[in-house]
């Protein structure tokens with residue numbers, strides 16, 4: 001039975017309106033420059049010795065001994081940043097970013113641009129839907145949706161500039177004046193002294209390192225609990241490295257140390273495994289979602305009762321258009337959203353919705369001893385946490401300006 005009572009006439013943008021004129025997708029000039037710029041949109045694009053790549057961090061490749069010491073050895077940073085510019089017919093430019101490098105540029109320039117150029121930037125739903133449907137045969141998760149995310153964020157930024165409003169105002173306005181922030185870091189002790197409202201550290205060892213690895217994991221939890229004292233929120237990130245029995249044992253052995261949450265225990269497709277862990281573990285919250293995509297992926301996590309908190313990355317999950325749907329969907333299940341990273345893209349979303357209680361901030365200085373911009377020097381004016389809070393200005397769009405002069409960006413697939 002069809003519920004279509006008549007055809008839907010094609011949306012024809014008003015010729016007098018400001019329309020999207022060009023889409024351009026860029027990468028950094030070269031790998032060295034991207035690392036020296038602090039990684040850009042790819043937080044793992046860091047020089048040797050940085051805590052986020054060159055310390056013991058359990059991950060899906062930890063089962064292979066030769067790839068254990070450094071996450072760059074297996075290519076965690078292989079894709080690199082993508083920077084998208086959307087130029088309007090009045091000359092205003094919106095910027096969006098994600099990871100995906102040259103491959104994301106290809107998707108954006110060769111495929112998605114056709115749904116964007118000539119469109120009214122107000123039509124974010126239409127543009128998103130056409131990009132989504134047209135990439136289903138190869139997309140759905142991963143790089144195609146990361147490319148779409150960067151494009152979608154650039155459109156929201158351009159729309160903000162066009163209307164003279166910050167994105168949070170376009171989304172519905174603030175539900176809190178400032179955004180409380182917790183730190184993801186190798187040094188929870190420093191995070192506490194810097195004023196963050198909690199600290200999350202990476203689990204060093206995975207199941208392949210056996211009981212000795214488990215003992216060393218618990219020793220680290222104990223060390224950080226003693227360093228930050230009672231009551232300070234302490235969380236553990238497992239970066240998809242565990243198995244169901246290991247995660248359950250880890251949670252049990254963490255009980256004396258009052259861990260606020262254990263994050264991303266399993267690879268993202270293991271919905272059943274997440275649900276089994278959730279059934280068995282009540283002593284800590286369970287979180288996941290940074291490597292999940294779109295409302296359909298997040299619906300799986302919600303319906304199967306996989307976790308207590310969802311953590312979409314706004315620059316990966318489908319951009320702002322999709323992230324606001326994920327927030328709405330999760331709120332119907334009473335599940336809060338605490339996005340992964342995403343800096344300004346996360347702050348503008350979170351400040352609008354009461355079910356987004358706290359933002360993540362990755363401490364990206366190599367020794368985790370200083371607050372530096374999450375996106376390196378990609379933007380001139382990325383807002384940084386101060387005394388545990390981030391404040392957003394009323395500048396239009398996402399309120400940040402691309403550091404164009406210094407970045408030496410390269411456009412791999414120019415069309416004009």
Ligand SMILES: [Mg+2]
Pocket residue numbers: 237239263264290340
């Ligand atoms: Mg994480």
